[in-house]
Amino acid sequence: MQPLFEASESPLAGEAPAEPWWQHGLIFLGYLLLGIIFTWPLVLHMGDGVIQKGGVPIDAGQGVWNLWWARSSLLNGQNPYLTRHIFYPLPINLFFQTLSLPNALLVLPILIGLGPVVAFNSVTLLSFGLGGYFTYRLALALIKDRPAAFVAGFLFACGPYHIQRIWSGPMELIAIQWIPLYLFCFVQALARPSPLRLLGAAMALLITTLASQYYGLYTAVYTAGHGLLATLLAAPTYRWRTLGASAAVGILWLLGLVPIILRVGGVGDAVLEDWQVRQVFHSVALVDLISPNIQHPLWGQALAAWQDQSHPFGLENGAGLSVAMLLLVGIALVRRWKQSWPWAVLVLGTYLLAMGPQLRFDAAQSPIPGPFLLLDLITPFRNSSRPSIFIALSAIALAVLCAQGFVLLNQRPRWGLGLLLVAELLVSPWPITPLRVAPAYQALNADPLPGAVLELPPRNDDSLYLLNQICHGRPLMGGYLARLPDLDLTVYPSAIKRIWDADPPPSDILDLNAPTELAALGVRYVTIDLTALPEFQINRIRRQLAGPHTSLVYADASLEIYAISGDVDQPAATLGPGWYGIERDGERRWRWMRDRAMISLHVRQQSMVRVEFLATAYGEARPLIIWNRQDQLTKLEIPAAPYEQWVTLDLMLPPGRSDLILESAMVPNADGRMVSLAIQQMRITPIAFRPEVRREPGTFIPATLPQGGSGLCQ
Template sequence: MKKLKLFLILFFGYAILTIIMTYPVVFRFSSHFMCDGGDGFQNVWNMWWMKKSLMAGTHPYYTNLLHYPAGITLLFQTLNPFNGLISIPFQFFFKMEEVYNLVVLFSFVMSGVSMYYLVDYLLDRKLPAFVAGIVFTFCPFHFAHGLGHLQLIAMEWIPLYVLYLLKTYQEDRKINAILTALFWVLNSLCSWYYMIYCFVFTVIFVIFYMIKCGRKIIDNGFLKRLGMTILIFSVVMSPILMPMLYVKMTQNFTGEHNPEIWSADLESFFVPSGISTWGRRWFSGIWKDWTGNTAENSNYLGYIVLILSIYAVVKDRRCRFWAVAGLIFFVMALGPYPHIGGKQFSIPLPYLLFHRYIPFISFTGVPERFDIMLKLCMSVLVGYGITNLNEIILSIFKNKMRSRSITAMRWRIATVKIVFNGILAVLIGLEYLAIPYVTTKIEVPSFYRQMAKDIEHYGVIDIPSRPVTLYMATIHQKSLVGGYVSRPSLKALSFLDQTPIISTLMRGKPAPPSKLAQTLATSVFADFNIRYIITHNDQHLQFLEDILQLPVVHRADGITVYDCH
């Protein structure tokens, strides 16, 4: 009961802070999505698809609702099935705007809660642990990927993985090894990046303590318990990982990131980016030169967090591991070559070696995202730093209050601790401020809802193909020719490239002569049961109306719909 009470206090405490830090979301909760016009809508489709596939009893990692008619594997899609699974009950009762926003807010709240548990385990100090949770969940990385990377917003299981890894090391209990595996699985079901980062953290942890403790790490049975964790994780995840390996070896995929572009700029750790309230206002002249985009170069540490972390490392020997791990993740985030002010310098960094010779590291392609592990380490260091400062302040305060009663002294000490930690929390929150939080309102053309009432199944060409096209697909629930996918295979793209008419509309290939084009269009649309072409601009107007002579069945709400039947 005591643990439940603490959890509820933490949950509602971080929930209140989340409402403040994500302003004006609370006033747009039912009308806007907590994302920009990009990848967020891919994740809306992901959640909708998870429900649809499970309700229909089909495999969630394959669909023919995208890249119709052949369909496409979703093994390399940013599917984040955990978010999809927890969204399913809400999809029966709420709008997709509300469902998506609930999942985002849940991640903000639970990321704070989980970091609290980690730091409280290490320090047994409630207030520093709460402030550490603020550092972790409201760091710029979280806000930046809030632009649409729902899989990366879900940071809430990383601290709990680390917590139970520590318990597995320190306590001879099998339950800790099992829970470590569980949280590793949960991280994997949110993001493949987080699965890899948990592995990298574990390697750093094992090497550090083997150097520090020698045979103790073997004698205390930790490696045996860790082996149990790895075995459980492998068994649970093998139904997904084994097909991924097979498909990766037998097919070629596109869309992989170039790590030289998606590396953290050294300046980005010390200057607020475009996601920051202060960065937008005062520092655009600096961050506009960084490579990548706002979602991937928001690595600002915050000077209060940096000072507290350095103080902790200098003052407390217990911080050595967190300092070493944080430094490693910092260097990895810099990518294969350092960037300063948008300029790349030809100095090879460790990431280059790992990217070339370790397959699962090369799979990532966005080294900047290692920043979240740096933020995890610094959140822990902030907890240590505040704890040490609290002890200094309280010792001074106690000396001045020796003549007071014990009860009065306790109240004064509690007040001083709350005020001091509260001031630090407010200052950190202000430094990390990212309001107004980016939201997007989408008006759904009436024709999409009209299609949803049609019980027939057929294909639709919706051009240009954008992430928001996937949101519209959740409305009309028909199959899309093409569709925005994280890692499409060359096999899937070959249909778009090689099929007449479709290659003209979707890949910009030259159109056939008029008479031949009409004949081919009739054949292609009939063979693949493609009913409508929906356009959002006039790019193909002449081809569709003058050459193919397709009848217009709807021209309103910013779209034009052509009947292919």
Template sequence: MQKKSDAVTLKSKKFINCLSSCDSISAWIPNILVFIAYIFLTIVFTYPVFFSKMVPGEADVHFYLWDLWWFKKSFMDLSSPYFTPYLFYPNGVNLAFSAITPFNGILSVPLQFIFGLTRTYTILWLLSFIISGYGTFLLVRYLSKNSKAAFVSGLIFMFSPYHFAHSLGHLNLLSIEWIPFYVLFFFKTIKEDNFKNSIYAAFFLLLVFLSEYTYAVYLCIFTAFFLLYYIFEDRNYIVNKNVIIKLFLMALSFSILVLPFAYPLLKELLLSKSSYMYSAGFVTYSADLLAFFVPSKFHPIFGQFVLPIYQNFTGNVAEFTVFAGYTVLILSMIAILRIRTKEVKFWALSTLVFFIFALGPLLHVNGLFTGTIENINFAVPLPYAIIMKIPIISIARVPSRWDAIVMLNLSVLAGYGLSYLYNRLEKRSFWDISASNYLMIVFAALILFEFLAVPYPVANMEIPEFYNSLSEDPEDYAIFEVPNIGYLAFPEYMYYQTLHEKKILTGYTHIPESSMKFVINTPYINLFFTSGDYDKYLNVSRDIFNQNITEVGPSILNYYNIKYIILHENLMSKEELSFIQKLLDNSLSTDPTYYKNDSMIVYEIMPSEETSFFIPGDGWYGLEYFNGVPSRWMSSNATLIIFSEKNYSSVLRFDAMSFNCSRTLNIAVDSSGVSGIKVPSRLITAEIPLELHKGENFVQFKVIGASERPCDIPWLNSADDRELSIAIQNITITNKTFRE
């Protein structure tokens, strides 16, 4: 009898476990249905993205396609994704602060093998909508305990005009999907005893950091504001041993997780000579007060009516689109006015704080941020005028991007407001359907209509045929794409590189000074970044050297292994095209190839007879003119690169002048054979013997005697704070004698 009883007990336990398992599965069914609903709505309300072979967005999308390609390539080559030799050749460029998005890059690697580059981008783009909606749903359901309200809140965050605006081409900024997950598990860390929530919060903050590090900064400030609020509102809620331990665990976990990814940024920030602190753009890219209440210009109905208003705003469409939605604002006000709890009060204050941050350092109203009263100009300063000076905020630069946090706050408040209305109608029904269901449908429809952005812009990613032939060439060389935007490439050039995989001389990234030096200082190359008076700019490109720039041009191109110069006619003015073609026709012996369908002119650089030439190395200040003669100052040390086609015994001749007092200038070639000359504070001509070997020769100039700043000399009355010692001009090689 005992054995039979034990058997019955065992079967009962199995049955109970089975029921528990079924309950666990059934508990997930609403979540699965919500996720499927968000997938469906994303497909519909981003039409035609899902169905198109083209890529959603425009402009910067080319950079982010390159970014995904580069992560895959660096992964395959086992190299760091934070530095690439493929841009700003031959120096390469550090990508730590170039808006790369490591989360998307890492996730894209396996996807690219399956779907290819452009389709992978579209998948990541669509996922940002689906996951951000689902994360907001989980957050608001946890806070409000109302699934219907949470579902509508998810729609607000995922389809916010801010999200649609940055989806035009900012893969990093459209990746808002992990923000609500961090906030959810941060709140769970505070409220619940489970220490796992601290780890989860740290993990999702890491995903935010890897998607867009400025969002992680925003969330750290959000976290600090939450803690500060509750220290004043309910001190015991925060200041207790259990919460402090969990917060410490969260901070420690995040620090450990983020360190390998933050290290390249910290290293570049602390050790690089380049400054990543922006001194401009804060005012231009501030959100306009009116923009929060003007429907998006992407709206298929309202867009045409609000376009004249948007034309008044400063910045660009991606940055000045911050429409909050009338329905969202009404629901948020219901929550603030009708639910008098410290939780809702926190979300209201948080919305206000980050809204003020988004407005930037000066208040903009309809594009105006200055005014006049009785002939006196004035502006309305805001707290961001102080906050923007914090280094990490300075790197972020664009105040309007705080709207990502504003929209999350409004999503939560709207959820509270809807929950309040649902509770009021809980016992009412029509045709046996709860009134709350009708209310959910009505508010969801209103929000979707206000945020409507269909058809969403898509871009054709076809690559000109010429680059296919480059991709088939296994030879390693660089190509020079012309024109450029200052020293920045058009982003299309980077996208073309994903096919041809040849190095290019520029790039569409944040440019450290070390990466710009080549195109700024290299004779002949720097001519392609100017246009106008041909003879005048030949003199500029000559720099401080006596050399015929059109004669040495081919040698410089061959020396740096630049095989093709590609002119994009459709991106050039007639004057610019004429200038560049005249330069190339006078220096190259080959005729160009015309690709009329792609508006391209291609010059192939053929091997030519080598000619000696000069290139400035490190340590020189910018080019200036003494009585019309190109000259450069140095501080203490500078280098000169001389390429010689043969071994020569020669004489190096140049003009020199010391600043304010006499100094000694020591000169060595490849660190040997030091010669010293006394340089007074007037212009002299110096000559020193020079033994050149075939190929590259490094001439080192070293000044004996301290440099001085013009601003420190009272009688000069100068604001120039450069450390100056000796200026050089008219460098030439004479008396060349061939030697074996």
């Protein structure tokens, strides 16, 4: 059997010829200039606005915050992947979010000197300069034709996929440059493997993964397909070498990635409940391929309206093909079949994966399964809810395939098709979303007392409160993340849940007092956006905040800011999982518990507290065991109704939150619920320290960070 290719002429491996340094610089600057043109007028608003669909900072605002947090944590010697500055007081792991640390390091001098807004927009422009340059080098390694390689870089940097990422705003997806950087290293490692080249390719894939886990995970899948195809095409004497090089890159990537994952807490086995619904929604449909450029100044609006009718998500995925692209692909496959068909296979394979669990023509459901279902057998892929991001790999393979066709053209057809490409990919001037923070937030940064900020009403669908935090620097109770954590204070009975939901304060088995609870949790300020709530809900919040330890420190037509006194030294309690709803009989109030129920105790500093409640067993007497973590605090026999027993605990609590678990055997009651004990009249009171007991200093409240918004906070 004759080999399809000798090693030196493989269409899937190659080495770029040497070029003088000034030529590298000119190529980069050329793509950077294209970036300025294709994002116009962003360059005029580098410090005061971003491109973001809808006019409200969502993903773009989160990207600005990510850069601010990366800078703040690195300059303070903290782990940037762990924070308690959002969704306070929870510890938040940002590794599986969208932090994109390599992009922060890429623009670190700009980030330190000019602030996160300029840095975010610099990432956008650099994605053109570097994304185009690395794709140019990749295509040059494979084709050895500079004009064709430049066209490949243009198609990838200015094509529909990248343009739609800029429109939607997520920094980690805007920064496309890491994919061609890795693929350039990979094809060179396949052409002439060496330890240094294999390590360099693995490092580039690791950086790609840390910049965007979608890009890293999907590029790893692409690597397997590319490496296997290159192995099958290689001469027999080179097949094991090619397969070994591909496997070595993957193994080295895993050896670098796994320790990082273990260091930040492991992958975990939690899977989104609606993962398959999300995947189907965020997938490509066949109809998306014929909607090339919805940002075009001439036909963009008409195409967008049509696309919105047939497949609304197609507006975002950037999967469309232009006429010039199709012509170049056709020329390549007809006249350069031997070199082009492997890249056509890679384009087709990544397109099929981008279609997700179902192969659909439009938005309608389809019974035809897609190959992405095979990836769903692995937990990390079930958590990856956007199969359409495989289009990034399709786009770069398509760029190389188009360059294969471009290299066959004579001078005049080259100019003609080149101009057609530019004409088809042109975009309208972008509307700029201004970024400004109300000056009142800056004053919160100057307050020397530590403490968090609770902004009301909660905004879990945009990043405005994250931008405010850049100016006040305080921990934020709430925030915005791609995957929201469970903030149990807003789920289970607490005073914070009442003002979070703007509900009236009901009576419960314990006193839910908002100022006391906020002070115990280390909250220093509460803000109310008067434009986002009806008057009756604003008044509910005002009434619950009223008290001797709360003061209104700022008010205008749209914003009120309340300060919570830092001198309050009262414990607070909230309920956790395991409780049924409140029940009443006249003035008497109680809650039934299941076999385990949680009480969370909150103190601002080390404190002695007394916990008291009245307990009654259901049906017959049963034991009650109270735990604090793994420590059993007490075990009591609770009598059945109509008898009751007081339970009293004196506890020394460290600063922050301590969870008590009440445990008892449960049985079904008359209405079918599984119950054990009824608890009522719960009281949490402070106990004075005895003279011989020394109170240990310390606080659980993160420090206020310096303002970091530059023009954002002016």
